[in-house]
Amino acid sequence: MMLIETTLPAAALPLERFKAHLRLGTGFSDDGAEDALLEAFLRASMAAIEERTAKVLLARSFTWGVNGWRDGAREPLPVAPVSRIAELRVFDRNGTVCVCDPATYRLERDGTYPRLAAVRTCLPTIPQGGGAEVDFDAGFGAEWDSVPADLGQAVFLLAAHYHEHRHEASTGEGHMPFGVAALTERWRRLRVTAGGVA
Structure with a gap:
């Protein structure tokens, strides 16, 4: 990860x-x-x-890479709070990238354990020897006043x-x-x- x-x-x-x-x-x-x-x-x-x-104080964007899902249906994101998932990509051992359809996944908002979740039964399959990358935005807000006191x-x-x-x-x-x-x-x-x- x-x-x-x-x-x-x-x-x-x-x-x-x-x-x-x-x-x-x-x-x-x-x-x-x-x-x-x-x-x-x-x-x-x-x-x-x-x-x-594991909280992002000021809003910014991240890319999170994994080699496999812990749970094929819901994957905890590494930080919170997450406001948006911008893109999910999977790639094989040769580096061929496939951008996943946003209709197949969603963000489960949570102040402590936000998750990337499958819309139906499971998240896109990660090929053997490949991985996945998730682009997302996280943070309490853009200004310092949005950070909890x-x-x-x-x-x-x-x-x-x-x-x-x-x-x-x-x-x-x-x-x-x-x-x-x-x-x-x-x-x-x-x-x-x-x-x-x-």
């Missing part, structure tokens, strides 16, 4: 809000000198929160943690600070082994 981000968020990151969160002073001659660094911390913390929760606060807290420890080679044991973990816990996917929900 491989998930590739094919577009960047359309909205700018909330840099000024993050500066206010850090309580950085204004009116100095070097205002804006650290903007690139602060934006990098925001991007890194957003990526970490998205990885932890607790996840937005978690991004700021983690970015502030990165900012605070920017001169250290290591920040410790590599786990999330407590406040970030507490804010993201309810958004995390339940992981069940032995082929169950992942």
Whole structure:
């Protein structure tokens, strides 16, 4: 399985809000000198929160590739919330691609476990040695204000943690600070082994 981000968020990151969160002073001659660094911390913390929760904060497009279906009728998508499935393609071991008829599949919307589902009995067959690719759009919305408040606060807290420890080679044991973990816990996917929900 491989998930590739094919577009960047359309909205700018909330840099000024993050500066206010850090309580950085204004009116100095070097205002804006650290903007690139602060934006990098925001991007890194957003990526970490998205990885932890399997939620896409700002809307963008993805391509998801698989070598086979877990269930021939309904396949869980790797992130949420998904707003649209743009295209489903299957290809054989020689790379010959077949674009599937949109009438044969649909999106089952769910805030945690969205699924690619067959309209009738099963999803298009993946040839032996081949695979499938699904192009889809995901995210809470195009603007930062559409991100749930607790996840937005978690991004700021983690970015502030990165900012605070920017001169250290290591920040410790590599786990999330407590406040970030507490804010993201309810958004995390339940992981069940032995082929169950992942």
